[in-house]
Amino acid sequence: MFATLPDLLRLLVVPVFAWAAIRDVRTRRLPNRLWPPLYLFGALLLIWEAVSLWPFAGFDGRVFLLRAAISLLFVAPLGYAFWYLGAFGGADAKAMIALAVIFPTFPAYEVGGLVFPLVDTDIGVFSLTVLTNTVLLGLAYPAGLALRNLVRGEVSSSMFLARPVATDSLPDRHGRLFEDPDGPTRSGLDLDALRMYLRWRGLTLAALRRDSDELRDPDSVGETFDPTDGGTHVGPRTDGGRAVDAGTDGSAGAPADLDDPWAAERFLDDIDHGAYGTDAATLRDGLDVVAREDRVLVSPGMPFVVPMAVGLLVSLTFGDALFALLGAVGLV
Structure with a gap:
């Protein structure tokens, strides 16, 4: 595998989110102490990359600043806004903020001649890709619940929700x-x-x-x-x-x-x-x-950290599913 050292270190987050997803399913509770180390970890990686691009005079430096700004000033506050409006639980918002800090830009991993993620976006804000993939995965949950009810013969107007x-x-x-x-x-x-x-x-x-x-x-x-x-x-x-x-x-x-x-x-x-x-x-x-x-x-509700963990894995391998879908129908 070929990748920059910061991008390789970012892969350490994957098992952390996998553990969080399993715990969230079992208890619907995630400890607050989980998030500060992730914020610090992401901040250190962000500083590392910023120092390597200093003084941001070239195109790559300016694009990095723009993408980091979108991730930190749009995606991260969006997690707080979703919590404030009641769409997210507290842990869901903190997880989204952590991803915005750790993954402001697209990582790149070359394996066997292939570069992952396979599908990049024009914007290039990786935390936004994780969010859109998470939402798409979340939309499958009501369909799965309805299918389960249908198989059990429990057909009703609420079968998609309960x-x-x-x-x-x-x-x-x-x-x-x-x-x-x-x-x-x-x-x-x-x-x-x-x-x-x-x-x-x-x-x-x-x-x-x-x-x-x-x-x-x-x-x-x-x-x-x-x-x-x-x-x-x-x-x-x-x-x-x-x-x-x-x-x-x-x-x-x-x-x-x-x-x-x-x-x-x-x-x-x-x-x-x-x-x-x-x-x-x-x-x-x-x-x-x-x-x-x-x-x-x-x-039963759905702990949002679960599709977020799966969405992170999909984002690191396939890339942006929404961007690929829009591209397939000629919209991008």
């Missing part, structure tokens, strides 16, 4: 409920918020389903506990116990005139941080659903 699962399996799942008592909804209860609530009350989901009539009364709340952040890998388990029998309506006969059903407002007031944007009404609706239904619709 799938039915056993309610008792929710403690180990990620995503959000795709239904409330009135039917399908895109603003259902976040499953991390559900785990936070259960831990706050010291309950398992099975216990909540079994004794839902009693537990819906806010006066039933006794000692409360640390809700954690709702992750599956931290805090007490929220499964276990004996679930209600199939077909039992866990909310039947529950009082309808409670001031704060499920103590939802008390829970949100008591915790020292938010519950993933959950309000009291959403929490109550979600608890009513999981207390009553044996199977629920769940939108």
Whole structure:
């Protein structure tokens, strides 16, 4: 393999992103300590290349400055903007910023007479290529979910966005409920918020389903506990116990005139941080659903770091898929 030393060192990022993708799938959590070393690593490589091109008098130097500026001043802030608008999680934004710092320009690797990536772009901003490849890969996720539902015979209007699962399996799942008592909804209860609530009350989901009539009364709340952040890998388990029998309506006969059903407002007031944007009404609706239904619709969501890791690998080998597609139809 022939490449510059900075480009060879950049390949060290690939296993880091592979590890991050696997951890994100398993826990939906990435440690904050992961990102500062990557930012520093990218900054050192950027300085290394800048020094080699100093004083940027030639064409190559000016192009390098332009591409680095686009990556650092457009792609990196774009990651923050996506997080601010709610399109990204915090780790997704930090990962995108890391790629913008580490890969401002296209690397080049000559192997067996071929130069990778195979498809370059006129702009030449590699972090932008990783982003577009990531988006294209992300668009395949709803299609894959729909195909899975179709194979299982679970055909519905929401098959591209959610799938039915056993309610008792929710403690180990990620995503959000795709239904409330009135039917399908895109603003259902976040499953991390559900785990936070259960831990706050010291309950398992099975216990909540079994004794839902009693537990819906806010006066039933006794000692409360640390809700954690709702992750599956931290805090007490929220499964276990004996679930209600199939077909039992866990909310039947529950009082309808409670001031704060499920103590939802008390829970949100008591915790020292938010519950993933959950309000009291959403929490109550979600608890009513999981207390009553044996199977629920769940939108599993997609950890964006996963297609980002795959997109990085595709970008380093094939190159820019969108640019190749546009070229094939004569648009570039």
